[in-house]
Amino acid sequence: MKSDIEIARSIELKKIKQVAEGIGIPREEVENYGRYIAKIPEQLIDEEKVKKSNLILVTAITATKAGIGKTTVSIGLALGLNKIGKNAIVALREPSLGPCFGMKGGAAGGGYAQVLPMDKINLHFTGDFHAITSAHNMISALLDNYLYQNQAKGFGLKEILWRRVLDVNDRSLRSIVVGLGPKSNGITQESGFDITPASEIMAILCLSKDVSDLRRRIENILLGFTYDDQPFTVKDLGVAGAITVLLKDAIHPNLVQTTEGTAAFVHGGPFANIAHGCNSILATKLAMSFGDYVITEAGFGADLGAEKFYNIKCRKSGLQPRLTVIVATAQGLKMHGGVSLDRIKEPNMEGLKEGLRNLDKHVRNLRSFGQTIIVAFNKFASDTDEEMELLREHCEQLGVGFAINNAFSEGGEGAVDMARLVVDTIENNPSESLRYTYKEEDSIQQKIEKVATNIYGASVITYSSIARNRIKLIEKMGITHYPVCIAKTQYSFSADPKIYGAVNNFEFHIKDIVINNGAEMIVAIAGEILRMPGLPKEPQALHIDIVDGEIEGLS
């Protein structure tokens, strides 16, 4: 089979204005970024149409290092729905250069279910990540300058909470010292970098309702505390307007196309292990203003992306998914059934059966949100009919829908059965109104504990002294009504990335708390999760090249 980029290059693209017109967006509203990419103004959102549109969340069983295929299945489902005559639009997150050149590769789907032009989308796209990185680090520079210029007046911060970001996996930047050398180099202090998908600016862009909401949130970003324990914010720096200017184009959602020329909105890119893992509310609502069916995905497994999609994104936007699709693969289930990673491509019915516990736990969790569920079996070439039949029978016993997704190798044709099941299920048995895991008025500990016990299966929640002190500051700031965003490994229900399967009754330790006062959410750091990933032994970068002017190796 051809590589992702060979398939992408073999497809003749429609001009993006044609794609826009095809879903009812007037040509004059389309702001071209080249022939095949555009930004669409969020002012075109029509809340009445949003209410009528069918929103479908695509999530997955607990992740494998290669990914389960959520983005690919999301695109495939959109292709399948269009194939059966429905007006379906997919709404995805933007890829990060970190994993693209690191472990996982790109995030534009795969095979015959991709968003295109995949090279531009995976690389610099419309510059949103660069704008977010610049906005974040401009705040860092303006804060350091403010402290440097006012130190003579005796002003300083007891604690600086604001770090820097870069859209690169680089363990060497996690903990650094700035201001080394002569005094003119600024105040010497510790700092560090997180990866751009973990930036609070990213979360703000994805949760903002419009530019004025964006500016308001930027103003509220908490940078640190003064010596008399007062919060020090971007508003105190007086630069919220300047930072908003840096983001004035990035706030507009991006429109591209799929491998079959249908519309796709790709906007915002928080990871779901270290951030809230959902594409922007604006892009989702734009898609829902022009599509009768909108398929969106939330990162990693349902314990991460889906939980945050419901408890944060939907709660804050009023969105109500009509259906949740959970993607499973034979390889992923065998991994969770204890089969060693080098053997998960081989037939192993016992291992598959054992791994069903992971799927069952996610299904139970999704039902706790009131979701109607379809299991999408993302078919890989190495899968056997016997494995598929076992999963089909198991889903019948669970009382959930089952469909095979073959869009990776067949495009929309390979997702027609799944599309028909989705349409039928939404018509006859749509999800109930969302039931959230916790109430806004719960305390921060109650929120963390409800997610950790009800979704992850923890029995004991412990907190470091730093985390306890941060919670006290949150209570003092009067922001305990914010939702929680738990940063946790994507490889396990627990905080231990080595415990696959469906572990229960474990201790769940909160090491730190990050107050996102602009994004209006509380990030609880569990276990040893790092918000600046490192590069693997064999980074994808080793396989990426340019030969005779053509990019190779992007996946």
Ligand SMILES: Nc1ncnc2c1ncn2[C@@H]1O[C@H](COP(=O)(O)OP(=O)(O)O)[C@@H](O)[C@H]1O
């Ligand atoms: N059915 C499939 N067969 C082969 N490769 C696949 C299949 N589905 C996904 N992939 C590949 O697996 C990787 C992860 O897919 P992706 O959709 O990004 O997963 P996720 O969104 O869950 O991380 C991509 O390189 C993609 O091309």
Ligand SMILES: O=COP(=O)(O)O
């Ligand atoms: O945040 C993670 O997203 P994927 O699961 O799509 O890689």
Ligand SMILES: [Mg+2]
């Ligand atoms: Mg994905």
